[in-house]
Amino acid sequence: MRAQAAYDELIRRARESSLLDSCATLLAWDEETYMPRAGAAHRGEQQALLAGLHHERVTHPRISELLAELEGSALTQDPLSATAVNVRELRRSYNRLTRLPRRLVEELARIVSLAQQEWVVAREKATFSRFRPWLEKIIALKRRQAEAIGYEDCPYDALLDEYEPDARSRALAGLFEVLRRELVPLVAAITYAGRKPDVAVLHRDYPLERQRQFGEQVASALGFDFQSGRLDTTTHPFFATIGPGDCRITTRYSAHCFNDGFFGILHEVGHGLYEQGLDAAHHGTPMGEAASLGLHESQSRLWENTVGRSYAFWQHFFPRARRTFGPILEDFALDEFHFAVNHVEASLNRVQADEVTYNLHILVRFELERALLDGELKAVDVPDAWNEKSRYYLGVTPENDAEGCLQDGHWGAGLVGYFPTYTLGNVYAAQFYARAAEELGDLDEAFARGQFGPFLDWLRVKIHRHGSRYRAAELIKHVTGALPDPQPLVKMLQTKYKRLYRI
Ligand code: ZN
Numbered sequence: 001m002r003a004q005a006a007y008d009e010l011i012r013r014a015r016e017s018s019l020l021d022s023c024a025t026l027l028a029w030d031e032e033t034y035m036p037r038a039g040a041a042h043r044g045e046q047q048a049l050l051a052g053l054h055h056e057r058v059t060h061p062r063i064s065e066l067l068a069e070l071e072g073s074a075l076t077q078d079p080l081s082a083t084a085v086n087v088r089e090l091r092r093s094y095n096r097l098t099r100l101p102r103r104l105v106e107e108l109a110r111i112v113s114l115a116q117q118e119w120v121v122a123r124e125k126a127t128f129s130r131f132r133p134w135l136e137k138i139i140a141l142k143r144r145q146a147e148a149i150g151y152e153d154c155p156y157d158a159l160l161d162e163y164e165p166d167a168r169s170r171a172l173a174g175l176f177e178v179l180r181r182e183l184v185p186l187v188a189a190i191t192y193a194g195r196k197p198d199v200a201v202l203h204r205d206y207p208l209e210r211q212r213q214f215g216e217q218v219a220s221a222l223g224f225d226f227q228s229g230r231l232d233t234t235t236h237p238f239f240a241t242i243g244p245g246d247c248r249i250t251t252r253y254s255a256h257c258f259n260d261g262f263f264g265i266l267h268e269v270g271h272g273l274y275e276q277g278l279d280a281a282h283h284g285t286p287m288g289e290a291a292s293l294g295l296h297e298s299q300s301r302l303w304e305n306t307v308g309r310s311y312a313f314w315q316h317f318f319p320r321a322r323r324t325f326g327p328i329l330e331d332f333a334l335d336e337f338h339f340a341v342n343h344v345e346a347s348l349n350r351v352q353a354d355e356v357t358y359n360l361h362i363l364v365r366f367e368l369e370r371a372l373l374d375g376e377l378k379a380v381d382v383p384d385a386w387n388e389k390s391r392y393y394l395g396v397t398p399e400n401d402a403e404g405c406l407q408d409g410h411w412g413a414g415l416v417g418y419f420p421t422y423t424l425g426n427v428y429a430a431q432f433y434a435r436a437a438e439e440l441g442d443l444d445e446a447f448a449r450g451q452f453g454p455f456l457d458w459l460r461v462k463i464h465r466h467g468s469r470y471r472a473a474e475l476i477k478h479v480t481g482a483l484p485d486p487q488p489l490v491k492m493l494q495t496k497y498k499r500l501y502r503i
Contacts, residue, residue, distance in 0.1 A: 007086075010070065013062070017057045020050055020057065024050045024054070027047060033232045055105075058093065059097050064098075067087060070087045071091070075087075085286060085287050099149050104141065108145070108414060111141060112412070112414040115134035115413075119134070119406065119411075124402075125402075128383045128406060132380060135412075139379065142155075142159060142416045145158070146159055155373050163292065163294075164293060164294045178490065183490070183493070186356060186493065187344070187356055187394070189501070189503045190344045190356065191345075196343075201328075202257065203256045204256070204258075205256065206328060208261075210325055211261045212231075214325070215231065215265040222273070222303060222452050222456070223273055223453065228246065228247060229246070229248060231249050231250070234250040239268045239271040241275045247275045247276050249271065263304050263309075266307075266308040267303070269303055270304055273456060274299040277456075278290070279467060289467055291466070291469075291475060294420075295428060298425045298428035298432060299429075299463070305355045309338075309342050312443075312447035315447075321337075342354070350365075350408060355426070362422050383401050387405075424484065427488075427489050429489075430489035431479075431489075432462075436458050436459075440455065463475065463479065
């Protein structure tokens with residue numbers, strides 16, 4: 001009975017903290033979409049107040065008492081029960097938050113806010129030297145953070161664990177090694193292939209309003225519920241869940257690049273479908289939350305790439321795109337359009353990279369941030385190391401730092417150990433898709449007829465509904481029978497692109 005009362009109080013507290021957090025999320029969404037620029041200072045104050053209140057609650061000593069009461073009690077005996085999962089995950093986040101000394105947290109917040117501004121200027125001027133002292137400070141602070149949290153093997157693991165619980169850099173290095181070995185030659189073969197798509201069709205004059213109409217039509221057809229969500233425009237696309245029945249996704253349209261807006265929507269729709277598929281009855285507790293960033297990314301990549309760049313998908317949607325965009329697509333055939341949206345080209349930019357070269361961009365970042373944290377690489381040597389790896393893995397060399405090591409804002413924002421979750425998302429997505437195809441039969445045939453429901457239902461039952469019940473690797477084992485494994489991704493990319501490029 002005492003345990004039940006402790007659990008009820010723990011959940012009430014978790015839900016209140018989650019409510020506060022959702023207020024901050026709504027303000028952040030507004031800041032990125034509709035807030036007038038002059039409102040920034042006041043918004044900053046609102047966010048700082050909410051962050052302080054939130055931190056106070058989630059690190060309250062009472063939580064530790066409640067967790068201690070529950071751990072080892074009958075309520076947590078079945079490790080996969082909702083009660084045990086909530087206790088396990090709330091303990092995890094409580095420990096992570098309270099192990100960090102307050103001074104370190106404040107110092108990190110201060111340095112990160114300054115570093116982000118310096119990164120913007122450094123990137124504009126394409127001069128890494130301007131950002132270098134800030135990167136040094138951030139790496140030093142991140143090392144202290146890792147020491148405070150604790151790790152077994154290397155400090156990088158403590159950071160990685162924040163985004164992908166239980167992931168370890170040694171296992172990741174093995175996974176990246178497979179991708180490097182298999183994908184570098186595939187990219188080279190594609191680069192020298194005689195057959196190339198005509199990508200000019202993607203850069204015609206696509207009216208923005210039609211792009212929005214078409215994007216919303218496709219999002220609905222895939223299962224995104226506009227009664228419980230909305231789509232807006234922003235500079236850097238993202239999704240934000242405000243609460244059950246309110247999931248916001250964003251995209252950025254560009255008049256002369258069809259892919260930007262459209263595949264941006266599909267990507268965020270994938271995230272949104274995961275959020276809309278979580279069990280609303282568990283909202284505000286770990287059982288109602290996504291299990292990891294890698295899993296979240298697996299859902300966005302599934303819809304953006306595996307489904308959205310498949311031939312079957314365009315068999316259904318190309319005639320509809322033609323109706324929406326009229327003369328723009330009239331002289332183009334389905335096969336040509338499908339080839340164009342699957343264009344592969346080694347380039348310098350991660351955000352615009354195709355699905356074959358994308359993981360090589362992540363490999364560059366993974367190796368560099370690990371070396372920085374281990375002290376094997378000094379910040380001053382980052383540009384040279386970046387350019388060398390870029391040349392080695394992708395065959396392209398940045399002309400300046402803006403095209404190279406300054407292109408992403410992650411490090412300036414203090415996000416070290418975050419990049420690998422993108423690749424884990426691709427790896428998990430391929431494993432899930434292979435399994436779904438085994439269980440559901442010919443998915444292409446269903447997609448070609450515009451039937452996406454059975455696949456979405458499968459994802460809901462196998463992945464979304466579980467919330468944080470399983471850690472990512474356990475969930476993958478549970479769903480596919482195998483641990484995280486890059487082979488299905490490699491196989492899928494090789495089969496698809498050898499056929500397309502006839503290599
Ligand atoms: Zn994403």
